[in-house]
Amino acid sequence: xxxxxxxxxxxxxxxxxxTKCMRCGKCTGTCxxxxxxxxxxxxxxYMVESGDIEPLLExxxxxxCLTCFACVDRCPRGVEPxxxxxxxxxxxxxxxxNNHMTANDVxxxxxxxxxxxxxxxxxxxxxx
Amino acid sequence: xxxxxxxxxxxxxxxKDLDEYARKSAEVLGVTLEEIEDWxxxxxxxxxxxxxxxxxxxSVRILKAAQAKEQALVTVCSACHNVVKQxxxxxxxxxxxxxxxxxxxxxxxxxxSTKIYHYLELIRDVIGYDKVKEKVVNSxxxxxxxxxxxxxxxxxxxxxxxxxxxxxxxxxDLIKALGAEAVVYPxxxxxxxxxxxxxxxxxxxxxxxxxxxxxxxxxxxxxxxACPLCKYNLEKSGSEIPVVYITELxxxxxxxxxxxxxx
Ligand code: SF4
Ligand code: SF4
Numbered sequence: 001x002x003x004x005x006x007x008x009x010x011x012x013x014x015x016x017x018x019t020k021c022m023r024c025g026k027c028t029g030t031c032x033x034x035x036x037x038x039x040x041x042x043x044x045x046y047m048v049e050s051g052d053i054e055p056l057l058e059x060x061x062x063x064x065c066l067t068c069f070a071c072v073d074r075c076p077r078g079v080e081p082x083x084x085x086x087x088x089x090x091x092x093x094x095x096x097x098n099n100h101m102t103a104n105d106v107x108x109x110x111x112x113x114x115x116x117x118x119x120x121x122x123x124x125x126x127x128x
Numbered sequence: 129x130x131x132x133x134x135x136x137x138x139x140x141x142x143x144k145d146l147d148e149y150a151r152k153s154a155e156v157l158g159v160t161l162e163e164i165e166d167w168x169x170x171x172x173x174x175x176x177x178x179x180x181x182x183x184x185x186x187s188v189r190i191l192k193a194a195q196a197k198e199q200a201l202v203t204v205c206s207a208c209h210n211v212v213k214q215x216x217x218x219x220x221x222x223x224x225x226x227x228x229x230x231x232x233x234x235x236x237x238x239x240x241s242t243k244i245y246h247y248l249e250l251i252r253d254v255i256g257y258d259k260v261k262e263k264v265v266n267s268x269x270x271x272x273x274x275x276x277x278x279x280x281x282x283x284x285x286x287x288x289x290x291x292x293x294x295x296x297x298x299x300x301d302l303i304k305a306l307g308a309e310a311v312v313y314p315x316x317x318x319x320x321x322x323x324x325x326x327x328x329x330x331x332x333x334x335x336x337x338x339x340x341x342x343x344x345x346x347x348x349x350x351x352x353x354a355c356p357l358c359k360y361n362l363e364k365s366g367s368e369i370p371v372v373y374i375t376e377l378x379x380x381x382x383x384x385x386x387x388x389x390x391x
Contacts, residue, residue, distance in 0.1 A: 069283035121172030
Protein backbone atom coordinates (compact mmCIF):
# COMPACT_ATOMS: atom_id res chain seq x y z
CA UNK A 1 0.00 0.00 0.00
CA UNK A 2 1.25 3.44 -0.83
CA UNK A 3 2.37 5.50 2.14
CA UNK A 4 -0.34 8.11 2.16
CA UNK A 5 -2.98 5.43 1.81
CA UNK A 6 -1.47 3.31 4.55
CA UNK A 7 -1.28 6.33 6.83
CA UNK A 8 -4.92 7.21 6.23
CA UNK A 9 -5.97 3.60 6.60
CA UNK A 10 -4.16 3.24 9.93
CA UNK A 11 -5.71 6.43 11.23
CA UNK A 12 -9.15 5.32 10.09
CA UNK A 13 -8.92 1.86 11.65
CA UNK A 14 -7.58 3.23 14.91
CA UNK A 15 -10.16 5.98 15.24
CA UNK A 16 -7.36 8.23 16.52
CA UNK A 17 -6.88 11.84 15.50
CA UNK A 18 -3.10 12.35 15.82
CA THR A 19 -3.34 16.09 15.17
CA LYS A 20 -4.81 16.50 18.65
CA CYS A 21 -1.41 15.58 20.12
CA MET A 22 0.48 18.44 21.77
CA ARG A 23 3.70 16.38 22.14
CA CYS A 24 3.87 16.60 25.87
CA GLY A 25 5.30 13.08 26.12
CA LYS A 26 3.09 12.07 29.02
CA CYS A 27 2.04 8.86 27.27
CA THR A 28 5.67 7.88 26.96
CA GLY A 29 6.38 8.88 30.54
CA THR A 30 3.70 6.53 31.84
CA CYS A 31 4.36 3.67 29.41
CA UNK A 32 5.55 0.55 31.27
CA UNK A 33 7.21 -0.73 28.09
CA UNK A 34 9.28 2.44 27.68
CA UNK A 35 12.65 0.75 28.20
CA UNK A 36 11.84 -1.93 25.64
CA UNK A 37 10.66 0.28 22.81
CA UNK A 38 12.81 1.94 20.20
CA UNK A 39 9.79 4.04 19.23
CA UNK A 40 7.72 5.29 22.14
CA UNK A 41 3.99 6.01 22.16
CA UNK A 42 4.38 9.74 21.46
CA UNK A 43 6.64 8.85 18.53
CA UNK A 44 4.00 6.50 17.15
CA UNK A 45 1.57 9.39 17.18
CA TYR A 46 3.97 11.76 15.46
CA MET A 47 5.31 9.26 12.95
CA VAL A 48 1.88 8.07 11.91
CA GLU A 49 0.74 11.64 11.54
CA SER A 50 3.67 12.43 9.29
CA GLY A 51 3.28 9.23 7.27
CA ASP A 52 6.57 7.77 8.47
CA ILE A 53 5.11 4.29 8.84
CA GLU A 54 7.76 1.94 7.44
CA PRO A 55 10.12 2.10 10.43
CA LEU A 56 7.20 1.40 12.76
CA LEU A 57 6.10 -1.62 10.74
CA GLU A 58 9.58 -3.10 11.15
CA UNK A 59 9.97 -2.20 14.80
CA UNK A 60 10.01 -4.60 17.74
CA UNK A 61 8.17 -1.92 19.67
CA UNK A 62 4.97 -3.28 18.15
CA UNK A 63 5.35 -6.48 20.16
CA UNK A 64 6.40 -4.85 23.40
CA CYS A 65 3.27 -2.76 23.89
CA LEU A 66 1.30 -4.40 26.72
CA THR A 67 -2.09 -2.97 25.74
CA CYS A 68 -2.26 -1.65 29.29
CA PHE A 69 -4.11 1.50 28.17
CA ALA A 70 -2.06 3.66 30.56
CA CYS A 71 -1.23 6.01 27.66
CA VAL A 72 -4.90 6.10 26.70
CA ASP A 73 -6.15 7.07 30.15
CA ARG A 74 -3.34 9.47 30.99
CA CYS A 75 -3.08 11.49 27.78
CA PRO A 76 -4.34 14.99 28.59
CA ARG A 77 -5.63 15.40 25.03
CA GLY A 78 -7.50 12.13 24.66
CA VAL A 79 -5.32 10.99 21.77
CA GLU A 80 -5.29 7.26 22.71
CA PRO A 81 -1.83 6.31 21.39
CA UNK A 82 -2.31 2.56 22.11
CA UNK A 83 -4.91 2.44 19.37
CA UNK A 84 -2.35 3.64 16.85
CA UNK A 85 0.19 1.10 18.06
CA UNK A 86 -2.46 -1.57 17.58
CA UNK A 87 -3.41 -0.39 14.11
CA UNK A 88 0.23 -0.41 13.00
CA UNK A 89 0.80 -3.84 14.56
CA UNK A 90 -2.19 -5.20 12.66
CA UNK A 91 -0.90 -3.68 9.44
CA UNK A 92 2.32 -5.60 10.10
CA UNK A 93 0.97 -9.01 11.12
CA UNK A 94 -1.79 -9.02 8.52
CA UNK A 95 0.84 -9.23 5.78
CA UNK A 96 1.16 -12.77 4.57
CA UNK A 97 3.87 -14.72 6.34
CA ASN A 98 4.38 -11.98 8.88
CA ASN A 99 2.84 -13.55 11.97
CA HIS A 100 4.98 -12.71 14.94
CA MET A 101 4.32 -16.04 16.67
CA THR A 102 3.31 -19.46 15.37
CA ALA A 103 1.77 -22.48 17.06
CA ASN A 104 5.16 -24.18 16.80
CA ASP A 105 6.68 -21.53 19.06
CA VAL A 106 4.24 -22.22 21.87
CA UNK A 107 5.37 -25.54 23.44
CA UNK A 108 8.80 -24.16 24.31
CA UNK A 109 7.26 -21.17 26.03
CA UNK A 110 4.67 -22.76 28.27
CA UNK A 111 4.66 -24.79 31.44
CA UNK A 112 2.22 -27.10 33.17
CA UNK A 113 0.46 -24.23 34.90
CA UNK A 114 0.46 -21.62 32.12
CA UNK A 115 -3.01 -20.07 32.02
CA UNK A 116 -4.92 -20.39 28.73
CA UNK A 117 -5.35 -16.63 28.87
CA UNK A 118 -1.64 -16.09 28.24
CA UNK A 119 -1.63 -18.18 25.08
CA UNK A 120 -4.83 -16.84 23.56
CA UNK A 121 -3.89 -13.23 24.35
CA UNK A 122 -0.48 -13.60 22.72
CA UNK A 123 -2.06 -15.17 19.64
CA UNK A 124 -4.56 -12.40 19.36
CA UNK A 125 -1.86 -9.74 19.51
CA UNK A 126 0.91 -11.38 17.55
CA UNK A 127 -0.86 -13.20 14.74
CA UNK A 128 -3.54 -12.89 12.13
CA UNK B 129 -31.32 -13.17 42.57
CA UNK B 130 -30.12 -14.72 39.35
CA UNK B 131 -27.52 -13.48 36.91
CA UNK B 132 -26.05 -14.79 33.71
CA UNK B 133 -22.45 -15.77 34.21
CA UNK B 134 -19.52 -16.00 31.82
CA UNK B 135 -16.53 -17.77 33.39
CA UNK B 136 -14.21 -17.90 30.37
CA UNK B 137 -11.68 -20.51 29.31
CA UNK B 138 -9.03 -20.01 31.98
CA UNK B 139 -11.54 -20.34 34.81
CA UNK B 140 -12.52 -23.72 33.39
CA UNK B 141 -8.91 -24.87 33.43
CA UNK B 142 -5.97 -23.33 35.23
CA UNK B 143 -7.96 -20.89 37.33
CA LYS B 144 -10.67 -23.18 38.72
CA ASP B 145 -10.30 -21.62 42.14
CA LEU B 146 -11.29 -18.23 40.85
CA ASP B 147 -14.47 -19.72 39.39
CA GLU B 148 -15.52 -22.17 42.12
CA TYR B 149 -15.00 -19.74 44.97
CA ALA B 150 -16.88 -17.06 43.06
CA ARG B 151 -19.93 -19.24 42.55
CA LYS B 152 -20.01 -20.67 46.06
CA SER B 153 -19.48 -17.31 47.71
CA ALA B 154 -22.23 -15.79 45.56
CA GLU B 155 -24.64 -18.47 46.79
CA VAL B 156 -23.84 -17.62 50.39
CA LEU B 157 -24.51 -13.97 49.56
CA GLY B 158 -27.87 -14.79 47.98
CA VAL B 159 -26.92 -14.67 44.30
CA THR B 160 -27.03 -17.51 41.78
CA LEU B 161 -24.69 -17.36 38.82
CA GLU B 162 -26.17 -19.19 35.85
CA GLU B 163 -23.50 -20.08 33.35
CA ILE B 164 -24.22 -19.06 29.76
CA GLU B 165 -24.66 -22.12 27.56
CA ASP B 166 -22.38 -22.66 24.66
CA TRP B 167 -20.00 -19.78 25.20
CA UNK B 168 -16.66 -19.40 23.48
CA UNK B 169 -13.41 -17.83 24.60
CA UNK B 170 -13.42 -14.01 24.50
CA UNK B 171 -9.88 -14.01 23.11
CA UNK B 172 -8.18 -12.69 26.23
CA UNK B 173 -7.51 -9.19 24.96
CA UNK B 174 -9.63 -6.64 23.17
CA UNK B 175 -8.51 -5.48 19.74
CA UNK B 176 -9.16 -1.77 19.41
CA UNK B 177 -9.00 -1.66 15.62
CA UNK B 178 -12.42 -0.77 14.20
CA UNK B 179 -12.17 -3.27 11.35
CA UNK B 180 -11.67 -6.25 13.67
CA UNK B 181 -15.09 -7.89 13.60
CA UNK B 182 -14.69 -11.66 13.86
CA UNK B 183 -12.60 -11.47 17.03
CA UNK B 184 -15.49 -9.80 18.84
CA UNK B 185 -18.32 -12.11 17.85
CA UNK B 186 -17.91 -14.49 20.78
CA SER B 187 -18.34 -11.59 23.22
CA VAL B 188 -21.43 -10.36 21.39
CA ARG B 189 -22.95 -13.84 21.54
CA ILE B 190 -22.34 -13.99 25.28
CA LEU B 191 -24.01 -10.60 25.75
CA LYS B 192 -26.87 -11.68 23.56
CA ALA B 193 -27.40 -14.89 25.52
CA ALA B 194 -27.75 -12.88 28.74
CA GLN B 195 -30.16 -10.51 27.03
CA ALA B 196 -32.31 -13.43 25.88
CA LYS B 197 -32.69 -14.47 29.52
CA GLU B 198 -33.33 -10.86 30.52
CA GLN B 199 -30.48 -11.03 32.95
CA ALA B 200 -27.46 -8.89 33.64
CA LEU B 201 -24.13 -10.55 32.89
CA VAL B 202 -21.53 -11.26 35.56
CA THR B 203 -17.84 -11.83 34.83
CA VAL B 204 -15.04 -12.63 37.24
CA CYS B 205 -11.86 -12.81 35.17
CA SER B 206 -10.47 -9.30 34.66
CA ALA B 207 -9.55 -10.07 31.06
CA CYS B 208 -12.95 -11.46 30.09
CA HIS B 209 -14.56 -8.49 31.77
CA ASN B 210 -12.42 -6.04 29.83
CA VAL B 211 -13.04 -7.71 26.47
CA VAL B 212 -16.78 -8.16 26.92
CA LYS B 213 -17.26 -4.66 28.27
CA GLN B 214 -15.22 -2.99 25.54
CA UNK B 215 -17.12 -4.99 22.93
CA UNK B 216 -20.43 -3.92 24.43
CA UNK B 217 -19.29 -0.31 24.42
CA UNK B 218 -18.41 -0.57 20.73
CA UNK B 219 -21.85 -2.07 20.04
CA UNK B 220 -23.45 0.92 21.75
CA UNK B 221 -21.27 3.66 20.31
CA UNK B 222 -20.00 2.59 16.90
CA UNK B 223 -22.96 2.03 14.60
CA UNK B 224 -20.85 0.95 11.64
CA UNK B 225 -19.20 -1.71 13.77
CA UNK B 226 -22.51 -2.80 15.28
CA UNK B 227 -24.04 -3.11 11.85
CA UNK B 228 -21.24 -5.35 10.62
CA UNK B 229 -21.41 -7.53 13.72
CA UNK B 230 -25.16 -7.91 13.47
CA UNK B 231 -24.85 -9.33 9.99
CA UNK B 232 -23.34 -12.40 11.64
CA UNK B 233 -26.24 -12.74 14.06
CA UNK B 234 -28.81 -14.97 12.39
CA UNK B 235 -31.24 -14.92 15.32
CA UNK B 236 -31.89 -11.21 15.65
CA UNK B 237 -29.66 -8.24 16.25
CA UNK B 238 -27.93 -7.30 19.48
CA UNK B 239 -28.45 -3.70 20.60
CA UNK B 240 -25.80 -3.35 23.30
CA SER B 241 -28.30 -3.22 26.15
CA THR B 242 -27.01 -6.00 28.42
CA LYS B 243 -25.76 -4.71 31.74
CA ILE B 244 -22.40 -6.10 32.78
CA TYR B 245 -21.14 -6.46 36.32
CA HIS B 246 -17.71 -7.53 37.29
CA TYR B 247 -17.95 -9.73 40.39
CA LEU B 248 -16.51 -6.89 42.47
CA GLU B 249 -19.23 -4.57 41.18
CA LEU B 250 -21.85 -7.21 41.87
CA ILE B 251 -20.75 -7.20 45.49
CA ARG B 252 -20.53 -3.42 45.78
CA ASP B 253 -23.63 -2.43 43.79
CA VAL B 254 -26.04 -5.33 44.17
CA ILE B 255 -25.15 -7.33 47.26
CA GLY B 256 -23.62 -4.58 49.37
CA TYR B 257 -20.71 -4.69 51.81
CA ASP B 258 -23.07 -4.81 54.79
CA LYS B 259 -24.44 -8.11 53.62
CA VAL B 260 -20.89 -9.40 53.18
CA LYS B 261 -19.97 -8.34 56.72
CA GLU B 262 -23.06 -10.10 58.03
CA LYS B 263 -21.98 -13.36 56.39
CA VAL B 264 -18.36 -13.32 57.48
CA VAL B 265 -17.80 -16.20 59.89
CA ASN B 266 -14.04 -16.29 59.76
CA SER B 267 -12.81 -12.72 60.10
CA UNK B 268 -9.51 -12.02 58.44
CA UNK B 269 -8.50 -9.54 61.12
CA UNK B 270 -4.75 -9.06 61.26
CA UNK B 271 -4.19 -10.02 57.63
CA UNK B 272 -2.54 -7.36 55.51
CA UNK B 273 -3.91 -7.63 52.01
CA UNK B 274 -2.70 -5.77 48.93
CA UNK B 275 -5.28 -5.43 46.16
CA UNK B 276 -3.76 -5.72 42.72
CA UNK B 277 -5.92 -4.16 40.02
CA UNK B 278 -3.49 -4.29 37.12
CA UNK B 279 -4.76 -2.60 33.98
CA UNK B 280 -7.73 -4.60 32.76
CA UNK B 281 -10.26 -3.80 35.48
CA UNK B 282 -9.78 -0.06 35.31
CA UNK B 283 -8.75 0.94 31.80
CA UNK B 284 -9.82 2.44 29.56
CA UNK B 285 -11.86 4.28 32.12
CA UNK B 286 -14.27 5.84 29.61
CA UNK B 287 -15.46 2.28 29.01
CA UNK B 288 -14.79 0.36 32.21
CA UNK B 289 -16.22 2.91 34.67
CA UNK B 290 -15.57 0.58 37.57
CA UNK B 291 -13.97 3.02 39.94
CA UNK B 292 -11.63 5.98 40.08
CA UNK B 293 -8.94 4.65 37.72
CA UNK B 294 -6.04 6.27 39.57
CA UNK B 295 -7.26 5.80 43.10
CA UNK B 296 -9.62 2.83 43.17
CA UNK B 297 -11.14 1.49 46.38
CA UNK B 298 -13.49 -1.29 45.22
CA UNK B 299 -11.15 -4.14 46.18
CA UNK B 300 -9.94 -2.44 49.35
CA ASP B 301 -13.53 -1.96 50.46
CA LEU B 302 -14.19 -5.67 50.07
CA ILE B 303 -10.96 -6.55 51.88
CA LYS B 304 -12.05 -4.35 54.78
CA ALA B 305 -15.52 -5.88 54.80
CA LEU B 306 -13.83 -9.25 55.34
CA GLY B 307 -12.09 -7.89 58.41
CA ALA B 308 -8.62 -7.63 56.90
CA GLU B 309 -6.40 -4.59 56.56
CA ALA B 310 -6.14 -3.16 53.02
CA VAL B 311 -2.61 -2.19 52.07
CA VAL B 312 -2.38 0.58 49.48
CA TYR B 313 0.84 0.63 47.44
CA PRO B 314 2.07 2.59 44.42
CA UNK B 315 2.01 -0.08 41.70
CA UNK B 316 -1.44 -1.53 42.34
CA UNK B 317 -2.81 -0.30 39.00
CA UNK B 318 0.25 -0.89 36.81
CA UNK B 319 0.76 -3.72 34.35
CA UNK B 320 2.24 -7.15 35.27
CA UNK B 321 3.78 -7.65 31.83
CA UNK B 322 0.70 -9.46 30.49
CA UNK B 323 0.99 -11.50 27.33
CA UNK B 324 4.41 -10.02 26.55
CA UNK B 325 5.70 -12.83 28.74
CA UNK B 326 5.44 -14.99 25.59
CA UNK B 327 7.62 -12.53 23.72
CA UNK B 328 10.12 -11.49 26.35
CA UNK B 329 10.02 -13.26 29.70
CA UNK B 330 12.68 -11.11 31.29
CA UNK B 331 10.80 -7.92 30.56
CA UNK B 332 7.54 -9.34 31.94
CA UNK B 333 9.34 -10.49 35.08
CA UNK B 334 10.71 -7.03 35.63
CA UNK B 335 7.20 -5.57 35.45
CA UNK B 336 5.78 -8.21 37.80
CA UNK B 337 8.57 -7.83 40.32
CA UNK B 338 8.05 -4.10 40.49
CA UNK B 339 4.45 -4.76 41.47
CA UNK B 340 5.06 -7.51 44.03
CA UNK B 341 8.01 -5.68 45.60
CA UNK B 342 5.92 -2.55 45.88
CA UNK B 343 3.20 -4.49 47.74
CA UNK B 344 5.74 -6.18 49.99
CA UNK B 345 7.50 -2.93 50.83
CA UNK B 346 4.15 -1.44 51.83
CA UNK B 347 3.85 -4.25 54.39
CA UNK B 348 1.42 -6.64 52.71
CA UNK B 349 1.50 -10.34 53.50
CA UNK B 350 -0.64 -11.38 50.57
CA UNK B 351 -1.63 -9.97 47.17
CA UNK B 352 -5.11 -10.50 45.76
CA UNK B 353 -6.15 -10.33 42.11
CA ALA B 354 -9.06 -11.25 39.85
CA CYS B 355 -6.81 -11.98 36.87
CA PRO B 356 -5.26 -15.41 36.18
CA LEU B 357 -2.48 -13.89 34.09
CA CYS B 358 -1.56 -11.33 36.77
CA LYS B 359 -1.40 -14.16 39.30
CA TYR B 360 0.73 -16.32 37.05
CA ASN B 361 3.10 -13.53 36.10
CA LEU B 362 3.59 -12.38 39.67
CA GLU B 363 4.15 -15.90 40.96
CA LYS B 364 6.45 -17.02 38.17
CA SER B 365 8.52 -13.88 38.53
CA GLY B 366 9.20 -14.84 42.11
CA SER B 367 6.85 -12.75 44.23
CA GLU B 368 8.05 -13.03 47.81
CA ILE B 369 4.52 -12.92 49.14
CA PRO B 370 1.69 -15.23 48.08
CA VAL B 371 -0.74 -14.18 45.35
CA VAL B 372 -4.30 -15.47 45.67
CA TYR B 373 -7.59 -14.83 43.95
CA ILE B 374 -9.88 -12.30 45.57
CA THR B 375 -12.65 -14.93 45.50
CA GLU B 376 -10.49 -17.29 47.54
CA LEU B 377 -10.05 -14.63 50.22
CA UNK B 378 -13.80 -14.08 50.17
CA UNK B 379 -14.58 -17.79 50.43
CA UNK B 380 -12.13 -18.07 53.31
CA UNK B 381 -13.88 -15.31 55.25
CA UNK B 382 -17.30 -16.76 54.45
CA UNK B 383 -16.11 -20.07 55.90
CA UNK B 384 -16.64 -22.13 52.76
CA UNK B 385 -13.07 -22.56 51.62
CA UNK B 386 -12.62 -26.11 52.86
CA UNK B 387 -15.74 -27.16 50.90
CA UNK B 388 -13.90 -26.42 47.71
CA UNK B 389 -12.64 -29.43 45.83
CA UNK B 390 -11.09 -27.58 42.92
CA UNK B 391 -7.57 -26.34 42.48
S1 SF4 C 1 0.18 12.17 26.14
FE1 SF4 C 1 -1.23 12.63 24.44
S2 SF4 C 1 -0.83 14.77 23.89
FE2 SF4 C 1 0.92 14.07 25.15
S3 SF4 C 1 2.42 13.31 23.62
FE3 SF4 C 1 1.19 11.55 24.23
S4 SF4 C 1 -0.44 11.47 22.70
FE4 SF4 C 1 0.45 13.51 22.55
S1 SF4 D 1 -0.80 0.58 25.94
FE1 SF4 D 1 1.23 0.10 25.07
S2 SF4 D 1 2.05 2.06 24.42
FE2 SF4 D 1 0.35 2.51 25.81
S3 SF4 D 1 1.29 2.75 27.84
FE3 SF4 D 1 0.65 0.61 27.66
S4 SF4 D 1 2.46 -0.49 26.88
FE4 SF4 D 1 2.80 1.73 26.51
